[in-house]
Every structure is written in C-alpha cells, then in structure tokens.
Amino acid sequence: MEVIMEPPLRQLSKDSIKVWIWKEVIENIIGTAVLIVLFILDRIFSWPVWAGWILYGLVGLTVMGMIWAVFKVKLLQKQWRYGINEDFLYVKSGALKEEYKVIPMTKVQSVSTNEGPLLKKYNLSSVEVSTIGRMHVIPALPKAEAQKLRQQIALYSNVEEEDA
Amino acid sequence: MIKDGRNRYHPMAMLHDYIHLIKTTVPLFFLAFVLKADSSAWLFTYGRYILPAAVICSALYIPVKWYTKTYEILPSAIVVTSKLFTTSTKTIPYSKIQQVKRKTTWVHRLLGMTSLTLETSAEGRDGTVRFDVLRPSEASSMEQRVQQEKPDFERKTFLEKQDQENAQEDNHEQEEVERAEAATPVDQKEPRVIGDEKTIHFKPTKKDLIKASLASLSFLAVIPFAGSRLSDAEDLHFEKQVDGLFESLLSSIGMIVGALTVLTVIGVGLGFVRTYKKYGKYELASTFERIFITKGAWEQDYLSVRKDHVQAVLIEQSLMKRLLGFASLKLVIAGENEGEEEVTSVYPFFPVKRAYSLVHEVLPDYRVLGNMDRLPRRAFYLRLLRPSWIWVAVTAGLYFFKPGSFFIDLPWWAFSSALFVIIVLSRIQGYVHSRFQMDDTFIQFQAGGFTKTLYLSKRSKVIELEVSRNYVQQKSGLASVKLINRANPVRETIMNDVPDEFAERLKVWYTHQTLKRKAS
Structure with a gap:
C-alpha cells in the first residue's frame, strides 16, 4: 500500500533571511571580537604553543561558519x-x-x-x-x-x- | 484595567518583588560588608561594587516589569503579554491548566491579598502563570473560570479528593493555605476492588528464582577475588622449583579448581539470597483497572498502577538474558504520583514467552504483533559504514596518551581493535534486532545491539511524532522515526533507518485517528 501524506504548505516570511543574516552578522562580530581579545591575551601572556593552534583552528571554523551561513539561511527559509x-x-x-x-x-x-x-x-x-x-x-x-x-x-x- | 480587557498585575506585586529582592540579597550584603568586610579576596573586593549595582538595577527593573507586563482573561484562555526588548504574548487555554494553587503567606494576609499559580502539564516556567499578589476575590473568580472549563468527571474526582482529604486529618498549615486540584485521584494504599476479582498472573517458583539468580550475574562478583588468589598460587608454585614442575602444576591446578569451586558455590549462594530477598514473594496481579506488583521476601514493596496510565510497554533482553532465555518486562508510566520513576520494572526474569503472553494478560488493551518487518539491506551497509565517533575518540585518546598497561600488557592498538570489533558486533546485532510493525491502534518497534528492546505503544498514547532524514538517509530512501510518550515528563523512542514508505505510512497512521473519530 503506497500512501503519501500531503506536505504542509505554508512558508516562512521571505524577510526571515534578512533577520537571520543580521543575526549571523551580530554573532560573528561578537565572535571575532572574542577571538581578537584571545589573540591579544595570547601575545601578552605568551600562552603555550597549542593554545595558538586552537585559536587558529577557531579562526578557521569561524570563517567556514560565515561562508556556510550564506547558504544556510537561504536553505532554511526555502525548506521551512x-x-x-x-x-x-x-x-x-x-x-x-x-x-x-x-x-x-x-x-x-x-x-x-x-x-x-x-x-x-x-x-x-x-x-x-x-x-x-x-x-x-x-x-x-x-x-x-x-x-x-x-x-x-x-x-x-x-x-x-x-x-x- | 488598561484598554481592551488587558490588565496590569496588582501594584502590590511590586512590593512583593521588593520584599523578595531584599530577602535574597540581605544575606549577601551581610557577607560582603560585615562578615568579610576586611577580606581583600577578589570576590569580595569586586563584590562590594557589583552587589549594590545589581540591587539598584533590579530595583529599577521591578516597576518597569510591572508596567510592561499585562494579562487578559478571555472566555476560554488567559493571555499574558510582556513588552520590553522582546514583545511576547502567551496564550494558555483553561482546559490545559492542571493545577490551581493558592498560597497565602503572612505578608499576603497582612495586605489582605493572596497569590495564585496556574500550572499546565508543561515543565518549568513556560507552562506556568503566576499571580504573586492579587485580591482573594479576583483569585476566586479566576479559579472558577478555570474550573468551569473542566468537564464534569474531573470536577467529580476533585470533589471526591476533597472529601477524602477532609476525612483524613486536616494537617494543613494555618499560615499557608494551599489548595491543589489534580486530574488524578489520590493513590490509595489499599487496592480498591470494585466488584471485580484480582487475578494473579505470575508467582516465581523456586526453580525460577535459582535461574534468575544465575542470570543476575551477582555470583560473578567472586571472580576478581578468585583471580587474585589464582595469580598468588601461580607465583607460589612456579618459581619454587623447576624440577617438580609437573607435580606442582598439578597440585596448583587442584588448588585453583578447589578454590574456584568453593567460591562459585558461595557466589551462587549469595546471588540466590540476593535474588530471593528481592523477588522471593514476588506477585504480579491485576484487576480490571489496576496492576499490582508485590516485591521482596522480608520487606514487602508494593506498587499499584492504573492501567490507563501505562504509556508504553518495554520487553528488554540483555546478552546474558538472551542466552538464558529471560526477558525483563517494564512499563512506561505517567500520571501517577509525583517523583515516580519514568520506567517501572515489572519483573526482570520472565521466561521470554511468558513475558510476551503476559502483556496481553495484564493489559488486555495491548497485543504483541507478530510478523514484524525488518530493515532493508541498504540500512545494514549504511550502519556499518557510519563513522563511530566513540571509536575515533577512544583511538585518538589511546594514540596520544598511550596510557600504561591496564592490568594486561598489550599495545594501545589492541584495545582500539577490540573496541572496533565490539562496535561492529553491536551494529550487526542492532541490524538483526531492528524490527517494526503497526496495526490499527498499535505500534511496535524492536531495536538495540547487545541489549535488545521491544517497545509497544498505542496511537492514543503517542503524544508526538517526528520523522527525520539526514543527507545519507535521503539519498538511500531511509528515515529515522521518533515517537514521544508521556513519562516524566516525556520519553523518546527512536527507530533508525526504516524505509521511507514506512515513515510515510506512520505519518498517515498517526494522523488517521481524527478521520475515524469524525466518521463515528
């Protein structure tokens, strides 16, 4: 027996993309600020080498997150x-x-x-x-x-x- | 009253908040400025600035909160609005309010006021509306409003409960008058037999108990002890002389065997005593509407559960139980007393067939469905290929830290490989065990690796359904389904990698009840 349920049809507002972009921008500004502070602290207190690696890793993740966010917000709105x-x-x-x-x-x-x-x-x-x-x-x-x-x-x- | 029926809370609510603020901060002030006035620890140095600042902010926030928060009493629901940075409007239908609590503290009495809390079944603040201070007349009218919505049978149980409460000693404190109206009747200590007979379904025999004590594995507790004895014996005899090697080997084996036998007998004996203590006079009985479980040989533990409070049935088999042919029967229960465990074990050592037949015997509403469907073959490959994060983490940990020998001297990769084998074995079993089936009213899932669990529930007891498909599942036509039952607060049952067609059927099955109801 093949039965398929009708998918729900009502969508989110198109403006939700703008809201999410704003949110991403704000979050990334805060995130970047935290990272900068951490780098400064790293310099001042000369933290061990692995701390530096972790910081660079976080920078990588943040950048990847930013790129992904552009696609993510559109997909989210499209699929909801x-x-x-x-x-x-x-x-x-x-x-x-x-x-x-x-x-x-x-x-x-x-x-x-x-x-x-x-x-x-x-x-x-x-x-x-x-x-x-x-x-x-x-x-x-x-x-x-x-x-x-x-x-x-x-x-x-x-x-x-x-x-x- | 502001416009269109919206009300602010009583201004005295601010006073209530201020009193609360003072109550909570005075001890801190005392600590920072009196007890530890001389302390130069950073906590107190900064605390002496932060604390007054926080109190000032809170003190300023209280009137703002009062001004921005309003409520509206609608014919069928209460609406609470708060407009600060975030505007939020919450609607709670009266029919969802499970508890109406009224509490009058001495402060309230002094002011001629009372407080009212409306609680729904949702957990936490989200499902609760509080009126910290309001006039008793308002509280009464609100309470009436809420109760008017209730159908008659609930009022009846409410009145019944009150009568029972009155019959009992009135141990309410004078200071705090608390009235609770609950949907469930109080749990009686004595089984209430209303015209129908109590049927006894199961009483373990001596033989059952001996087998159960073997399955409970408690006799294995002697193994570490035996192990240490064994290595002592080896040291003693092997290093003594090489000449009489064979002879000493024999004697040491004799000693080991002897010691092991004695220890095993003790272990089994202890295991039996433990099992007997717990399940010696075990009895499973039921009437038309309740299940009764009696445990304990010397100290009796008695449990009575309303059948309609059973949300799901679980039949669980660990590896050991599978080998010995035992199964554990458990019930997921909601709506009984507060603080109840979410899963109640009926009895852990039923013979498998008995466990299955008991489900229908004890809960005539339930039926175990045969011919369960298996997962498609592609699900098997997908499961084997899915990365195991536990294995990756453990292996990485072993590689980087290379911890010293764990009792046994083996290289780190040996442990990693052993874990790998265990995970693969568990996944293969998981695939073999995974079965699913449903009919008009019942849903049945079986899953689990080393421990196999069969889950049974009814459509009316499933409170939510979720179907999810990750990227790989989408590509291979599989889906994961999640059923939510009420427990304490809820219990999720997940079935992974079922075919898409089943997931679709499940959605239709779940929403079908309404079509039927409308038809009738």
Whole structure:
C-alpha cells in the first residue's frame, strides 16, 4: 500500500533571511571580537604553543561558519513549511537533515508569539508552541499571520485530553 | 484595567518583588560588608561594587516589569503579554491548566491579598502563570473560570479528593493555605476492588528464582577475588622449583579448581539470597483497572498502577538474558504520583514467552504483533559504514596518551581493535534486532545491539511524532522515526533507518485517528 501524506504548505516570511543574516552578522562580530581579545591575551601572556593552534583552528571554523551561513539561511527559509488543521500542527524543516514533526493539538499546553528587536524591524514574529516537555518554534512569520496562528492553535488546543 | 480587557498585575506585586529582592540579597550584603568586610579576596573586593549595582538595577527593573507586563482573561484562555526588548504574548487555554494553587503567606494576609499559580502539564516556567499578589476575590473568580472549563468527571474526582482529604486529618498549615486540584485521584494504599476479582498472573517458583539468580550475574562478583588468589598460587608454585614442575602444576591446578569451586558455590549462594530477598514473594496481579506488583521476601514493596496510565510497554533482553532465555518486562508510566520513576520494572526474569503472553494478560488493551518487518539491506551497509565517533575518540585518546598497561600488557592498538570489533558486533546485532510493525491502534518497534528492546505503544498514547532524514538517509530512501510518550515528563523512542514508505505510512497512521473519530 503506497500512501503519501500531503506536505504542509505554508512558508516562512521571505524577510526571515534578512533577520537571520543580521543575526549571523551580530554573532560573528561578537565572535571575532572574542577571538581578537584571545589573540591579544595570547601575545601578552605568551600562552603555550597549542593554545595558538586552537585559536587558529577557531579562526578557521569561524570563517567556514560565515561562508556556510550564506547558504544556510537561504536553505532554511526555502525548506521551512508548516501546516495546521483542527487536530494537528505539522512542521517540516531542514535540508541536509530534514525533520517532519506532527504535533496533536490536544497535547499543546500553551502557545506564544515573540518579537525580538530584529524581528520587530521587519514586522515579523515567531511562534512558540509548548507541549509536555518539548517546545516547537516557527521562527519568522508576518506579525498578523503569527497572531492569527497563535489564536488558532489556542482555540484548537482548548479541548480536554481523552487520555492522560 | 488598561484598554481592551488587558490588565496590569496588582501594584502590590511590586512590593512583593521588593520584599523578595531584599530577602535574597540581605544575606549577601551581610557577607560582603560585615562578615568579610576586611577580606581583600577578589570576590569580595569586586563584590562590594557589583552587589549594590545589581540591587539598584533590579530595583529599577521591578516597576518597569510591572508596567510592561499585562494579562487578559478571555472566555476560554488567559493571555499574558510582556513588552520590553522582546514583545511576547502567551496564550494558555483553561482546559490545559492542571493545577490551581493558592498560597497565602503572612505578608499576603497582612495586605489582605493572596497569590495564585496556574500550572499546565508543561515543565518549568513556560507552562506556568503566576499571580504573586492579587485580591482573594479576583483569585476566586479566576479559579472558577478555570474550573468551569473542566468537564464534569474531573470536577467529580476533585470533589471526591476533597472529601477524602477532609476525612483524613486536616494537617494543613494555618499560615499557608494551599489548595491543589489534580486530574488524578489520590493513590490509595489499599487496592480498591470494585466488584471485580484480582487475578494473579505470575508467582516465581523456586526453580525460577535459582535461574534468575544465575542470570543476575551477582555470583560473578567472586571472580576478581578468585583471580587474585589464582595469580598468588601461580607465583607460589612456579618459581619454587623447576624440577617438580609437573607435580606442582598439578597440585596448583587442584588448588585453583578447589578454590574456584568453593567460591562459585558461595557466589551462587549469595546471588540466590540476593535474588530471593528481592523477588522471593514476588506477585504480579491485576484487576480490571489496576496492576499490582508485590516485591521482596522480608520487606514487602508494593506498587499499584492504573492501567490507563501505562504509556508504553518495554520487553528488554540483555546478552546474558538472551542466552538464558529471560526477558525483563517494564512499563512506561505517567500520571501517577509525583517523583515516580519514568520506567517501572515489572519483573526482570520472565521466561521470554511468558513475558510476551503476559502483556496481553495484564493489559488486555495491548497485543504483541507478530510478523514484524525488518530493515532493508541498504540500512545494514549504511550502519556499518557510519563513522563511530566513540571509536575515533577512544583511538585518538589511546594514540596520544598511550596510557600504561591496564592490568594486561598489550599495545594501545589492541584495545582500539577490540573496541572496533565490539562496535561492529553491536551494529550487526542492532541490524538483526531492528524490527517494526503497526496495526490499527498499535505500534511496535524492536531495536538495540547487545541489549535488545521491544517497545509497544498505542496511537492514543503517542503524544508526538517526528520523522527525520539526514543527507545519507535521503539519498538511500531511509528515515529515522521518533515517537514521544508521556513519562516524566516525556520519553523518546527512536527507530533508525526504516524505509521511507514506512515513515510515510506512520505519518498517515498517526494522523488517521481524527478521520475515524469524525466518521463515528
């Protein structure tokens, strides 16, 4: 029997790429600053040779991370899908490691929308869905869509669980 | 009240926060400025600047927090909003609130206030809404709101519980009035038999116990002792004289054999006593709605579990148990008392067939499915080729540090090779053991290398499903599936490298329940 489930269709906002790039830039600036401080300390206190190797290794990883980030943010946005009906929330994400989650509405405990400074800049909002012991995040949706989704999930999940 | 139904917390909440701040920092101030006033340790030198600064910041933050945090009582949910750097709005439906706690401390009483905590099943702060200070009338109306949403049977259990509590001694403290409303009825010490008979399913015989004590391996504890005796004996006899080599060899072998026999007998005896102590008067029984497990020969350990609280069944077999034909039966339980272990062992030494048949006997809702599907061949190669990070790490460690002999004098690569062989063996077994099957309501996974575990659960007990495919799996048409059950808080069961078709079927299977429910 060949059965295939329809994949969820709703996408993240295109602006999520910009948000993630900003985030990467900020993180990399902080990371680079930390590395520079470490190099200065290395000079001043003449740390052992292996400390230098580790530092060069970290520089390599940071540079690789920066290059990878350019592809990563585009792939993330391209691959993200979510879907919702009265009974389930579906979340699909990732390219190299593809993940598909099915979360029953009855198991949702609370749902929230969050807007940090970067998300605010592009009028976006993230949606966090808490279940028992786990949390699922839809990272960047247009604000109005996120608010609507929060209300929808709250409404659909407002039923008594049949099974404890 | 601000606009459109949103409320700020009671202003007294700020007072509560200030009192809390003072309470937590006074001891630190006392330490930094009185007890260790003369100390020039860096911790105290800087601490004397940092502490007041931190207190000032917190003191300034409290009114800001109060101003930016609001809540809204909707007909079916409570919405909490906080607008500072990050704006966040959280909605909690009333039906998800499991516990309503009201606590009135002496400060609250002084002010004529109370506090209210609304808890969901989600762990931590995330699933909790706290009102540190509010009017008792508000608290009562909020409590009523939450409870109105509850269906009748839960109110009934709530009232029942209250009656029982009243019947018991009223040992509530006067100072702190705490009222908890829980979905589960209190666990009675005595088994409650409502019209139906208690059936005894299993009682180990003497023979069972002897076999079990062999499988428990506790007799092996004598081996290190025997080993040290053995090497002593060797030293003693071989170095003495070469002439009587054969003779002394014989006598030393005699001695070794004798010593080993005695020690083994002692070991087995001790093992039996230990096993007997734990499972001597073991009994597994059940009624229509509960399972009863009694353990211990002298000190009795009694456990009663509601059948509908069983989330999954595990049948586990270690290498030793597989050789001796034993299996361990375990239950994943949620919803029983707080602090319960997430997996409860029913009995670790059932004969394999008995373990399987007991599942259906004890839990008539469950059934062990036969004819489980195996992983495709490509999964086997993929598993063998997958790099083993443990092996890489251990080998690198051995290569760089070349630790001295571990009792046995062998080069470092010998250990690395041995580990390699063990890992390969474990992976081969893992492939052979991996089986999966499901039917209308049940799901069944078997996995594990040296220890084989069969996992059984029902669709209604699976609270989340996750299917993931890494790059190699995508290319070879395989997927990993993860089922989440409630435990304490949750338990994940992962089945790696199942075919894509199965993963797809599983998704449909999991979401199918709703179609059925709608149809009926």
